[in-house]
Amino acid sequence: MKWHQAEMGVVFHYDLHVFDGLVYGQGDNRINPVEDYNIFNPEHLDTDQWIRSAKAGGAKFAVITATHETGFGLWQSDVNPYCLKAVKWRDGKGDIVRDFVNSCRKYGVMPGIYVGIRWNSLLGIHNFKVEGSGEFAHNRQQWYKRFCENMVTELCTRYGELFMIWFDGGASDPNGLGPDVEPIVSKYQPNCLFYHNANRADLRWGGSESGTVGYPCWSSFPYPFSHSNATEDKNEHTRLLVHGDPNGKYWVPAMADSPLRGYNGRHEWFWEPGDDDRAVYPLDDLMDMYEKSVGRNATLMIGLTPNPDGVLPEGDVKRLQEWGNEINRRFGTPLAKVSGEKKSLTIKLPEKQLVNYYMIQEDVTFGERIRDYRIEAKVDGKWQTICKGSSVGHKRIESFKPVETDAIRLVVNECLDTPVVINFSVYYSEG
Template sequence: MPAIVVPTAGQLAWQQAEFGLFVHFGLNSFHGREWSDGTLRADSFDPVDLDAGAWVRSVVDVGARHLILTAKHHDGFCLWQTETTGYSVASSPWRNGRGDVVAEVAEACREAGIGFGVYLSPWDRNAECYDDPQAYSEFYARQLTELCTRYGPLVEIWFDGAGSDGYVYDWERIVAVIDEHQPDAMVFNMGRPTIRWVGNEDGLASDPVEYVVGRTQLSNYTAASMSTREAAYLPPECDVSIRRGWFWHPDDEPKTVDHLMAIMYGSIGMGANLLLNVPPTPEGVFDPADVRRLREWRAEWDRRFGSPIEAHVERDGAEWRVRFTQPVRIDHLRLREHLTSGQRITAHEVIAGVDAAAETIARGLTVGQGRIHAFPARDVTELRIRVSGHGAKLAEVTGFLTGHETIPQPPEGYEAPTDAPLD
């Protein structure tokens, strides 16, 4: 690993939240598109039944801690009352042109006590000034300022790198807006990021999940924005949609519970954060099939992990000794690292039994915010955990008897990605 770099309090809080919901919504939702070129008519946006409160209830019901909304996608259509362009909700019939999706979602999040964040695409296919980087810098900074000053605290600001190859954004100006108005927000991927993309849109991380990364491990956008820093604490976020598409389509359907469980094991269960997209219909509501699937998934999650078996953890020389208060039967184990002084565990091994009966039941590299291992069910009273890494320290060990000795896998034909450098 690179030299130890410690996280900020904000980064630790974000990691501990573990799970948020993404909401892709806009003109694409009304035209069956994933990407559009900024020429779709603004007056086609009319979500007659939009209910931000219902969106947020689904966020709470599934156990997510925040919601990230696409305030502006690549087509340039703005979901708030902006002074920068007429290509916005102000030019639509929805709420007689006076509606503000960002405001309604932000208010619903505040009332529910969850975090709110925004996605503001740097690439804008509608803005006439986009071909003039200096003019667009002013345009984009004004849009970001509106979002940073009108809707309360933002937990996350999401910068998508799509479509931006070769374009030089004024990140110094953009970062200054965030520093002035939303200094506590996590910044995703570009500018001066505090969290990074995992490297795929399948919701899966791979071992090791490193929080301290160098330039060569990052995308061109993120690496270029690191200035003189050779290494930075940048925990990864795994973004994936509950459906095949990011926007709602009538011929699409939600992933199975097993597929979603595989995503959970491959993201949160690997020590990364998960951002699951749920796209509203053109009416402005979550599809009932998606809501049902979220509830089924959460029920399965709770069934497996809703009855934790706590253990006493103490250091014993080069090992951590884990003692349960009485013999327990477990088939899953969750480990959590003490991260306030940085990520330090580089490898770990879990051993059950003693002497000739000792057996390694799980092993891996990083632990981080949380690592979940599955293994054949066994009765244990004590475990030994060997960790590598200078100053490595476990914070928590929890056992579970879930009735599932193997981790669910994505559907046949799905190729698990690696946490590779972003190109």
């Protein structure tokens, strides 16, 4: 329920290579260790600015890359010596994870932590696997598992209650190359979302990094973990990630993710030099993304990129504020709304007026009961169908050609049980 109700969140990517003056190359970054870790020097670090900006855009939660592909840790680790203790910045006493969590709590945003263990260029870890063979490699593989488990224990026990622990690329299979991290998270963070390993995923990737999901998008899924080998058909697996399964046995709702800097052919999870004025998505693109993620029963995660000074660039901050304002302008105040537990709900407007959006929300504590519906408008005394749909879930938003009417109704054609609609509302927006 926390995942659904949040609707929007952000993930901040920060690592050593932000400071090298080069365009980020993931393949090279996974292979080549950073020569001088003392390039890490965010002189004007301001995590308050990060979180204020995220909240202005509509984010209810925020996640930080405590460690990524370099293996460098953004906290005072007693387990991983390759961390902020090793640098000259703040005399080796900085703790960006601590600053980040404190800022989240200050501004009422739920904090989460991202742990990248699939790759570690310093230690030569590739897709969880250590280099070498024989007893040497076996012993080092077991050591790396314990190393990861101990880092996760630190992160789960030092920063209070967390919204999410996100293992980038998964945490693999604890019976194979991966560490056994799920019991650690369950023990120390019992209310925390876990994403993901070979046994458990509390949410699923929506199949692309476009910030959108397909429609319909069901929260139910056939397996308790999203990156499963249960089907060898890759096309079928992708279809399930995008759309879910209305008859699935498990509740694994969708995540839609995208970097804010994804325009003009860019796709930047980390800050890159020279792109401050051309990589940020225009507002219209972001609103389209919102309607095709939050408006399709997914939770949207946007990647934000602090720069070498330790702040979000001014243009990114401005666009987030514009986005939050536009979401509120478009959907903050409905023309009218109703709720109820029945198959048909009618909105009566005080007079004829233009309408071009509707929103439906089910109480998903009862599951996704609605399976097929239509939206009708009363025009010249007759009901006309203007939209049809299937999946609703936590939130369904759809635009349609403006219609002048004084009554709109939701008619549920198929349902598993009596629909529990907590919000059926209509809007008009010229945007």
